[in-house]
Amino acid sequence: MGNIKTTRYDVGAEVLSILTRGMYPDPKDTLREYIQNGVDAGAKSVQVRIRRNTITIDDDGIGMDVKTIRKAARIGVSDKNPGKDVGFMGIGIYSSFHLCDTLTIYSRTKENLPCYLCMDFQGMREVLDDQKDKRLNHGLESSELIDLQSLLESNIIVEETTEEDFPAFGTRVEIEGLSSEFLNDFLDFNIMSKYLKEVIPLEFDKFNFKWADIIENKIKEVCSEHDSRFELIKLLLQINNHKEWLYRSYKDSDFRDNTSFEPKFYELKTKNQFLGVIWGCLNSTRNIIKDKSLRGFLIKKQGFAIGDRRMLRQYFRPVYYDRYIGEVIIVNPKLIPNGARNDFAYSNLRTILYNSIGSAANEFNAFAHSIQEYTLGDEQIDDNTIKLKEINNDFSLYSTNANKLVDFLINVREIRSLIQNRLERKSIRIEREKDANKLINSALELEDTIEATINNLTKQSSKVTRKQKEAPTKISRKLSSIKTKPKEIDFNNLFSLLDSLDIQIDETMIAIINIIDERAIQLLSENEKHYIEILKDLRDEFEKLN
Amino acid sequence: MVSKFNSSANKEIVRRVWNAPLLEFLTTRFDKKLAYFGLPSPRAEDIHDWIDWIDFIVAFQCRDYPKPSDPSQSDEAIRQLESNLNTLLRKKKINDYQLYDGYIEEVVMRGKDNVLQEFHLENFITLFNLDFCNEITVPQYVYNDGTDKFEKVYKLHVIKKIIDLQRINNSHPERFVTFLTVNANFWKKEASNYLTQILREQIEPDFLKKIMRLKGVDRKVRVLKHYVYNSLSTFFCSNNYIPEFLPVVFYRGSGDQNLVQFCIICTYEATMGNSSISRQSFSHFLNQGFLTPDTEQNQMIPMISDHIDEIIPEINPIDIITSANVYNEFWN
Numbered sequence: 076m077g078n079i080k081t082t083r084y085d086v087g088a089e090v091l092s093i094l095t096r097g098m099y100p101d102p103k104d105t106l107r108e109y110i111q112n113g114v115d116a117g118a119k120s121v122q123v124r125i126r127r128n129t130i131t132i133d134d135d136g137i138g139m140d141v142k143t144i145r146k147a148a149r150i151g152v153s154d155k156n157p158g159k160d161v162g163f164m165g166i167g168i169y170s171s172f173h174l175c176d177t178l179t180i181y182s183r184t185k186e187n188l189p190c191y192l193c194m195d196f197q198g199m200r201e202v203l204d205d206q207k208d209k210r211l212n213h214g215l216e217s218s219e220l221i222d223l224q225s226l227l228e229s230n231i232i233v234e235e236t237t238e239e240d241f242p243a244f245g246t247r248v249e250i251e252g253l254s255s256e257f258l259n260d261f262l263d264f265n266i267m268s269k270y271l272k273e274v275i276p277l278e279f280d281k282f283n284f285k286w287a288d289i290i291e292n293k294i295k296e297v298c299s300e301h302d303s304r305f306e307l308i309k310l311l312l313q314i315n316n317h318k319e320w321l322y323r324s325y326k327d328s329d330f331r332d333n334t335s336f337e338p339k340f341y342e343l344k345t346k347n348q349f350l351g352v353i354w355g356c357l358n359s360t361r362n363i364i365k366d367k368s369l370r371g372f373l374i375k376k377q378g379f380a381i382g383d384r385r386m387l388r389q390y391f392r393p394v395y396y397d398r399y400i401g402e403v404i405i406v407n408p409k410l411i412p413n414g415a416r417n418d419f420a421y422s423n424l425r426t427i428l429y430n431s432i433g434s435a436a437n438e439f440n441a442f443a444h445s446i447q448e449y450t451l452g453d454e455q456i457d458d459n460t461i462k463l464k465e466i467n468n469d470f471s472l473y474s475t476n477a478n479k480l481v482d483f484l485i486n487v488r489e490i491r492s493l494i495q496n497r498l499e500r501k502s503i504r505i506e507r508e509k510d511a512n513k514l515i516n517s518a519l520e521l522e523d524t525i526e527a528t529i530n531n532l533t534k535q536s537s538k539v540t541r542k543q544k545e546a547p548t549k550i551s552r553k554l555s556s557i558k559t560k561p562k563e564i565d566f567n568n569l570f571s572l573l574d575s576l577d578i579q580i581d582e583t584m585i586a587i588i589n590i591i592d593e594r595a596i597q598l599l600s601e602n603e604k605h606y607i608e609i610l611k612d613l614r615d616e617f618e619k620l621n
Numbered sequence: 622m623v624s625k626f627n628s629s630a631n632k633e634i635v636r637r638v639w640n641a642p643l644l645e646f647l648t649t650r651f652d653k654k655l656a657y658f659g660l661p662s663p664r665a666e667d668i669h670d671w672i673d674w675i676d677f678i679v680a681f682q683c684r685d686y687p688k689p690s691d692p693s694q695s696d697e698a699i700r701q702l703e704s705n706l707n708t709l710l711r712k713k714k715i716n717d718y719q720l721y722d723g724y725i726e727e728v729v730m731r732g733k734d735n736v737l738q739e740f741h742l743e744n745f746i747t748l749f750n751l752d753f754c755n756e757i758t759v760p761q762y763v764y765n766d767g768t769d770k771f772e773k774v775y776k777l778h779v780i781k782k783i784i785d786l787q788r789i790n791n792s793h794p795e796r797f798v799t800f801l802t803v804n805a806n807f808w809k810k811e812a813s814n815y816l817t818q819i820l821r822e823q824i825e826p827d828f829l830k831k832i833m834r835l836k837g838v839d840r841k842v843r844v845l846k847h848y849v850y851n852s853l854s855t856f857f858c859s860n861n862y863i864p865e866f867l868p869v870v871f872y873r874g875s876g877d878q879n880l881v882q883f884c885i886i887c888t889y890e891a892t893m894g895n896s897s898i899s900r901q902s903f904s905h906f907l908n909q910g911f912l913t914p915d916t917e918q919n920q921m922i923p924m925i926s927d928h929i930d931e932i933i934p935e936i937n938p939i940d941i942i943t944s945a946n947v948y949n950e951f952w953n
Binding site: 124126127128129131181239240241242243247249251252313315316318 | 696699700703704707710711712713717719720722736738739741
């Protein structure tokens with residue numbers, strides 16, 4: 076057997092429907108494809124307008140002449156550079172095949188007359204549906220099926236047109252006759268803006284995210300050191316009467332107390348190759364990021380999202396992953412996204428990339444751990460200062476209740492040993508070491524005073540010394556000089572505590588948890604304050620499980 | 622179903638010879654293109670005719686005129702208009718547009734269209750083209766979500782609401798023009814009530830006495846002038862817009878309907894919470910004859926009654942505006 080000889084009849088027209096349905100399961104992906112073409116054409120600004128029947132996408136890229144626009148209609152053949160350009164598979168232009176009646180692309184370069192390409196998708200689908208019906212009724216032999224070439228030739232027009240018809244430089248995509256089944260999503264501004272913010276290389280929101288400039292400049296700087304591109308675009312989204320310039324989703328308000336720690340960066344590289352850079356902002360407190368959809372890291376190739384944020388979870392300690400917002404910016408031309416854009420195509424470099432991401436994750440974990448240890452230290456100084464103040468207030472030099480005095484003593488010793496231990500482990504920020512020492516000294520003084528009071532109980536007609544008398548006031552003054560920040564509690568029962576940790580619980584488990592809460596934890600609690608204390612301790616324990 | 626109000630030769634002359642020079646004048650005076658608000662047909666003939674002076678459009682398109690809106694009706698007319706407006710965007714003839722699915726009455730009064738798109742009027746409109754074609758007193762039946770019933774909404778209520786909204790958006794150039802086209806017939810209960818009322822109250826009695834000598838549409842169209850001037854002046858003045866009614870155009874539209882087009886220039890006047898006062902003589906407006914398109918000469922010509930004395934109207938809209946009191950008081 077030698078090599079086979081093929082003809083146009085060897086590729087049936089149905090392949091177009093099969094390919095596009097498989098590659099673009101989410102109708103919104105079609106917008107990403109056309110915007111991507113604009114970005115590959117050097118566009119700096121893209122405008123997407125969605126109406127009930129039409130979607131238009133205008134870009135200010137270099138545009139196409141009639142020869143180039145003709146080439147754009149090819150399937151699986153692309154002049155684009157797989158390394159430099161994001162789209163290169165030569166199928167994206169057909170991504171709206173199942174979505175609309177017609178696709179018209181107008182384009183104009185500075186040197187040529189405008190031109191357009193019009194694809195009658197409805198006409199193509201009718202031909203395919205018709206032959207499918209006939210095949211079902213045995214009215215058509217496989218040899219009679221329409222081939223791809225004939226289908227395209229009879230339903231695609233490419234022509235030059237006038238400047239009046241398309242005066243702008245760049246490209247305009249018109250998707251007309253939108254199928255009503257997709258309209259609900261397309262006409263929902265929140266859904267569309269959220270999607271585009273994730274998948275398109277948008278600028279950072281400089282008004283609402285204080286690290287925007289730092290992150291953008293740092294990535295540009297690192298990329299330029301390695302002769303790589305990191306370009307962002309301006310995107311206007313208009314849905315009916317609602318229009319907004321979109322930016323990347325990240326805002327200060329995504330973080331607790333409207334702030335995060337300074338962004339951390341990590342260069343992904345081997346000895347010879349630069350792969351990209353990771354940036355991540357850690358929540359300012361030991362809390363997960365409020366918006367679930369922003370928790371963790373998102374891979375972006377040339378700004379276009381690859382997969383979603385669940386992809387990299389396995390590389391991080393989950394407890395820290397959910398406290399970060401970040402991105403993995405990949406610029407290496409040899410890392411090529413797969414067809415579905417949910418991962419990179421298999422290659423050795425892909426393996427190296429994920430190894431490298433693993434190393435980066437260790438650094439991000441370590442940073443989070445050290446920082447959050449400090450945060451925990453802050454919280455413990457704050458909490459225990461308040462606790463010690465309360466004991467100091469409740470304690471009386473003239474108390475005769477020995478049990479209570481012993482309880483006080485135990486609690487004060489616990490506080491002292493906890494903070495001393497932290498200090499010794501250097502897990503208290505330098506700025507708060509003074510507070511920690513004040514707290515320890517206060518605890519020591521109070522311990523002495525309580526001990527003296529207990530001793531007095533065993534003696535007859537013992538006198539309270541002047542030093543003992545002055546101690547509570549002195550301690551109170553010392554503790555007041557420690558600036559404490561009351562901690563926000565976002566739970567008031569066991570279930571809401573687990574919910575605040577984003578632990579997924581089904582209906583049956585909720586019922587069980589509520590029973591345990593009522594019959595065990597609440598019974599253990601002396602009062603509401605104590606109940607919350609127990610919950611706080613439990614939270615710390617649960618967090619350690621991660 | 623496409624609207625049956627297709628363009629007629631007469632209508633085209635009105636748009637080109639009477640309306641267009643006025644729009645050109647306003648565009649030059651405002652030093653910016655106009656924001657259009659109206660009821661174009663799916664083919665958007667008026668917009669195409671005036672495209673050199675418009676750069677923003679708010680359009681309403683019903684599905685199956687004159688039947689009340691129903692989700693089962695085809696939305697082909699809206700799709701066609703959308704396609705036309707998109708073409709204008711592509712050609713960079715306009716900057717943006719808003720298109721609502723439904724009768725203007727239902728969209729404006731309900732605050733949303735048939736596909737639940739919210740109605741927002743955020744731009745200051747400088748050109749209203751309210752081409753109703755049926756009688757001003759014919760109500761539109763609009764579904765009320767609250768009562769679950771269809772309710773009557775009158776055109777004047779809608780105009781009043783629009784002018785209220787316009788007042789909220791008041792901004793430079795603080796002036797606008799309104800073309801109001803309605804059927805020349807003025808009948809039914811509302812019309813006879815109005816005639817009874819103005820006869821009783823003796824509002825412009827000499828004019829009323831004079832027109833009682835006329836019959837049929839000749840009388841009705843003159844009572845209609847009285848009615849529209851009287852009602853709209855109140856709406857405009859209460860929102861601090863001083864109206865100037867230009868001569869009324871009377872012509873035969875498609876389907877042999879007698880149509881009239883009112884053209885009102887409005888200018889904002891800052892007052893200390895009081896209504897503005899019209900500077901125009903009601904009597905002069907009423908006693909002025911009509912303008913009508915002449916298809917043979919392709920121009921507008923005066924049309925006065927053979928049976929009563931009427932003032933021959935000026936035919937050049939620019940001369941009319943520039944000689945108006947409001948123009949000389951506020952525009953110069």
